Amino acid sequence: MLPSGFNGMKAVVYDRYGPPEVLRVAQVERPVPMEDEVLVRIHATTVNRTDCATRGANRRSGRGISLISRLVSGVRRPRQPILGNELAGVVDAIGTAVTEFAVGDQVFGSTGFRFGAHAEYTCIRESARIAHMPAGTSFEQATAVPDGALNALWCLRGAGLRSGQRVLVYGASGSIGTAGVQLAAYLGADVTAVCSTKNLELVRSLGAGRVIDYTKEDFTKNGETYDVIFDAVGKHSFRRCRGSLKPGGSYLPTDGLENLVRALWLSRSEDKKVVFRLPPRYTKKDLLLLKELIEAGKYRAVIDRAYPLEEVVEATRYVETEQKTGNVVLTVSGA
Ligand SMILES: NC(=O)c1ccc[n+]([C@@H]2O[C@H](COP(=O)([O-])OP(=O)(O)OC[C@H]3O[C@@H](n4cnc5c(N)ncnc54)[C@H](OP(=O)(O)O)[C@@H]3O)[C@@H](O)[C@H]2O)c1
Numbered sequence: 001m002l003p004s005g006f007n008g009m010k011a012v013v014y015d016r017y018g019p020p021e022v023l024r025v026a027q028v029e030r031p032v033p034m035e036d037e038v039l040v041r042i043h044a045t046t047v048n049r050t051d052c053a054t055r056g057a058n059r060r061s062g063r064g065i066s067l068i069s070r071l072v073s074g075v076r077r078p079r080q081p082i083l084g085n086e087l088a089g090v091v092d093a094i095g096t097a098v099t100e101f102a103v104g105d106q107v108f109g110s111t112g113f114r115f116g117a118h119a120e121y122t123c124i125r126e127s128a129r130i131a132h133m134p135a136g137t138s139f140e141q142a143t144a145v146p147d148g149a150l151n152a153l154w155c156l157r158g159a160g161l162r163s164g165q166r167v168l169v170y171g172a173s174g175s176i177g178t179a180g181v182q183l184a185a186y187l188g189a190d191v192t193a194v195c196s197t198k199n200l201e202l203v204r205s206l207g208a209g210r211v212i213d214y215t216k217e218d219f220t221k222n223g224e225t226y227d228v229i230f231d232a233v234g235k236h237s238f239r240r241c242r243g244s245l246k247p248g249g250s251y252l253p254t255d256g257l258e259n260l261v262r263a264l265w266l267s268r269s270e271d272k273k274v275v276f277r278l279p280p281r282y283t284k285k286d287l288l289l290l291k292e293l294i295e296a297g298k299y300r301a302v303i304d305r306a307y308p309l310e311e312v313v314e315a316t317r318y319v320e321t322e323q324k325t326g327n328v329v330l331t332v333s334g335a
Contacts, residue, residue, distance in 0.1 A: 010332075011119035012312045013081040017057035017070075020316035025309070028082070030121050035095040037123040038130065040107060042089040043139035044306075045117040045330045047315045048147050048175060051083040054115070055316075064257050072113065084117030084330075086110055087124075088133060088142035098126045106133040109287060110146035118312065120332055129287045134294035144301035144327035148175035149290050150282035151254070152183050152232065158275045159228045159250040163188025166226045168219060168244070171233020172208065173199035176254055178302040178326045180232045181206045186298055192226070194219055199325060202302065220244050228252060233322075238262055238274050250275045302326025308333060 009030040014022045033039040053061070055078075058069035073079060088108040091101050101107065109130035116122040124130050129150070133142045155176075161167060167184045171177045172193035184191045185207030193208035200211045212219050225246045229236075234255030241251050250273045253259040263276040293299035306329040307315040319328050 009120040010309070011082050012084070012309065014055060014078060014083065015081060016077050017055065017059075019056070020052075020313045020320065022055065023083075023312050023316065025312070028119070031116075031123045033093055033095045033098075033123045034125075035097040036127065037095045037125050038091050038098055038101050038107070039093040039121055039123050040087060040089045040130075041092040041121055042087050042117060042119060042332050044088045044143040044332065045084045045309075046086045046143055046147070047084075047307075047312065047319045047328050047330060048086065049319065050085055050113075050147060051115075051118075052316060052320055054078075054113075055083060061255070062257065080115045082116045082119050082122075084119065084122075085112055085115050086143050086146050087117040087122065088139040089332075092121065094126075100126050101130075101132075106139075107131065108133045108139075108142035108145060110150060110282060112282065118309065118330065127284065129282055129284050131284065131287045131291050134291045137294060140303060140306055140329045140331065141301055144175075144303050144329055145290055145294070145299075146282070146287060148177075148179040148301070148327065149183065149299070150286055151176050151280060152179035152230075153286050153289075154277070154280045154282065155230060155232075155252045155254065155275075156180065156184055156187065156228070158277045159230075159252055161187050161189055161228055164190070165228060166190045166192070166246075167228040167230060168192045168194065168226045169203075169208070169230045169232055170194045170214075170219075170236050171231065172203040172206075172211075173302075173325050174233045175302075175324070175327050177232035178203070178206055179299075180230050181208050182299050184228075184230070186293060189228070192219070192224070202325065206302075225249070231255075242272055245272045247271055249273075252276070304328055306331055 008027045091105045167189040173195040192210040193203040194212045230252045238251045262274040304325045
């Protein structure tokens with residue numbers, strides 16, 4: 001029985017690290033905005049690789065990463081019981097110091113490692129990564145924008161990608177990959193995208209000048225070289241890519257402790273570099289840039305499937321196949 005005066009909401013919670021089945025739908029206390037926060041009634045959120053990695057305490061990435069993951073999220077059990085770091089919804093209440101947003105505004109954004117978006121409501125600081133929704137987009141489209149795109153921008157900027165440079169995006173059909181192709185093209189690069197047969201037309205439509213089907217051709221053996229190789233899906237390696245980098249070229253990983261070590265070591269010893277900057281620092285300015293690009297028809301989030309919030313376990317199992325195309329959305333009913 002709930003205590004009297006309990007102002008509840010539906011949320012997906014987890015009390016221990018483990019497989020997707022540790023997730024369950026529950027009634028929890030609805031958050032109240034602090035003076036600099038907005039309370040958002042969430043219409044759509046996502047299940048992404050950050051949710052999955054955090055829920056599993058990054059066990060798949062080895063003991064070292066798992067320990068770091070637990071130090072960040074809670075050593076014995078998760079400190080934040082609600083996952084979800086992307087959202088789109090409507091402002092339901094505002095703190096007394098909020099000036100940028102009003103009740104009823106449609107907004108989208110990223111709560112980052114604060115999570116809390118797998119719920120009917122969450123609070124977010126107005127100065128954080130939250131912005132008015134791009135005109136003409138649905139909640140489902142808007143919620144699928146931040147994580148992949150902010151990550152891709154962070155990686156591409158780290159390499160100082162310039163107009164006219166040649167970039168190869170490996171894993172071009174994933175969440176970060178579909179964003180990486182579009183953003184590299186927006187930055188003026190000549191983009192080659194690598195994916196499997198079924199996704200070739202999609203990545204071409206996102207702005208790739210050339211596409212390579214990795215089931216038929218090994219890009220490291222065709223003699224082509226690139227200024228930047230962006231491993232957007234964590235399935236390649238600097239060692240295998242090195243010969244395909246131009247002198248002074250950069251390999252951008254999205255995963256792997258060994259890449260962090262290489263990033264530090266190679267910057268002193270080699271002309272070809274691994275650029276891996278952790279932790280990523282996503283900004284509100286970049287979210288506003290994405291809004292502009294969407295409104296100008298220069299960016300779109302690719303959505304594979306949408307599930308109702310109550311089917312979060314099925315959605316998570318699908319994300320963990322590592323075969324999703326773009327993003328997986330959760331819709332929040334009653335919103
Ligand atoms: N640890 C964390 O907290 C965290 C958070 C976010 C992201 N990341 C990392 O960022 C990377 C990308 O995440 P994401 O969400 O963008 O990925 P994703 O969406 O799950 O990637 C799925 C795509 O990868 C492609 N793929 C699968 N196996 C492949 C292979 N062997 N070679 C090339 N492509 C392959 C599949 O397309 P095809 O059928 O076309 O191959 C599929 O479309 C991952 O390494 C992830 O671990 C880590």
